[in-house]
Amino acid sequence: MKDRIYVCHTYYHVYVTLLKEFALSKEAKGQATVVLSKMSTDFENLKSRLESIGWFEEVVEFDEKRHTFFPELEELRKDRGNLVSNLFARMKYTKLYAKLQEPYIPVDFSKYRDIYVFCDSDPIGYYLNYKHLRYHAMEDGYNCLKVFDAARYDNRGCFRLKAFLASLNLIFIQNGYSKYCIDMEVNDRKCLKYDYRKYVEVPRKPLEERLDEEEKALIVRAFMENAPRLLEELSGAEEGQKNAIVLTEELSDEETRKRIFSDLIGEYCDGYRVFIKPHPKDLLDYEAAFPEHIVLKGRYPLEVMKFIPGVHFHRAVAIFTQAIENMDFVDEKLFLGADFMDRYEAEGKYRYNEKI
Structure with a gap:
């Protein structure tokens, strides 16, 4: 069993990953895997730069696919005119999207004790729930829920019903509401309009303040x-x-x-x-x-x-x-x-x- 894996969709995600890894004991160095999703960000040569600092066991690229890549999903995304029909279509969509994503998954997530996912609204969140793999969700951006609570906005209208269905793994909702999401790490709970029991506050500032000069230099070198x-x-x-x-x-x-x-x-x-x-x-x-x-x-x-x-x-x-x-x-x-x-x-x- 391997120890930790981080799924990153942006440069900021990788930055927070480094902060978290540097905060662990020196003995933990080299025991984590970083997955770089190419779906929405061009990471250019970040993979090789991360490998060069020697802090991770493995850096893997992920050819994650948007829903538009799979034409068979289009019919399930159409508005059927009423809530019940839409929810039944969404249940089918949730499972099919995860199943279609499976051939592109670059690692065996079941072999990791702790899975950290930034932006679990992307296909990886669907996949992990489909496979019944528990994971920690990570805040997409610094205090991002303060201006855009994506889970509630995307599911406005009968949100409690949808959240209940997500807790049963019948549909998928990001940011802590899915059945197999253990918790969601945020920088500051006090600034959020809508709090949630799964939110765990892990301020970024103390993680930055504890960095030594070598770690700061490694961050600059990586990026x-x-x-x-x-x-x-x-x-x-x-x-x-x-x-x-x-x-x-x-x-x-x-x-x-x-x-x-x-x-x-x-x-x-x-x-x-x-x-x-x-x-x-x-x-x-x-x-x-x-x-x-x-x-x-x-x-x-x-x-x-x-x-x-x-x-x-x-x-x-x-x-x-x-x-x-x-x-x-x-x-x-x-x-x-x-x-x-x-x-x-x-x-x-x-x-x-x-x-x-």
């Missing part, structure tokens, strides 16, 4: 191929000029996104030297769209910058990115939220928790 370049870019300011960092997100279509961040920079970064940090899933060419500003190269979690001595910004601006709260290297943090986005999309589109 950044050229950390000195960031310091060079930051050092180029004119005397007295302040630096601002803008955190992008995969919002709207690309043309609207250009307008969103053009307006954001004009309103909140006027007079600042602007650095744009694209979200790893945001594929817009910001260098072409904003040649007058500095676009930070590389895909890595924001938190990694705190482990590079000398990194400092006077202002950070984000729309929905909760990670802004954890940017210790910033003096002023502006979180714009749904009020800002109401100017560009149908009013209320991003007010997820208000619709539950």
Whole structure:
């Protein structure tokens, strides 16, 4: 029996995995497996970089498949006009989706004592419940349920009934509501609008504060191929000029996104030297769209910058990115939220928790 396995869908997931692993005893080093799902994130050469730091027993890539990959699922996703018929179709969908996913599963999860899954709403959650394998769900993003409680939003309308069916493994609901989910690890329960008995609070800050210099260096090495370049870019300011960092997100279509961040920079970064940090899933060419500003190269979690001595910004601006709260290297943090986005999309589109 192997010890631990982590299923990651984003760079941030891998970052939290490293924090958790570093917090264990040195004797536990090399006993965990990391699975990198390629479904929604291009991890580029992260697999080899993680292997190079020598902290994991194995790093495995996972060719996880969306429901759209399987045409036989389409009929089961159609709205049948009433709750009962929809639920029966969903029961069939839940099992069939997991069964179709099975040929693409890269490891034997039954051989691990502890399974940690970030974003169990993805197919891996269906598969583990189909196989009756107990696992720990992990918060998808830093305090992400604060603005988007996906389990309740996706299942609004008769939520208690659906949660009951999920507890029987008849349908699947993410974020702790499935039968075989043991618990769900979150950073802060107090900030959540809807608490749940399976939520377990494991704050990220103490995990970061206990890191020694070697562990910090390993995190930087795992995620950044050229950390000195960031310091060079930051050092180029004119005397007295302040630096601002803008955190992008995969919002709207690309043309609207250009307008969103053009307006954001004009309103909140006027007079600042602007650095744009694209979200790893945001594929817009910001260098072409904003040649007058500095676009930070590389895909890595924001938190990694705190482990590079000398990194400092006077202002950070984000729309929905909760990670802004954890940017210790910033003096002023502006979180714009749904009020800002109401100017560009149908009013209320991003007010997820208000619709539950």
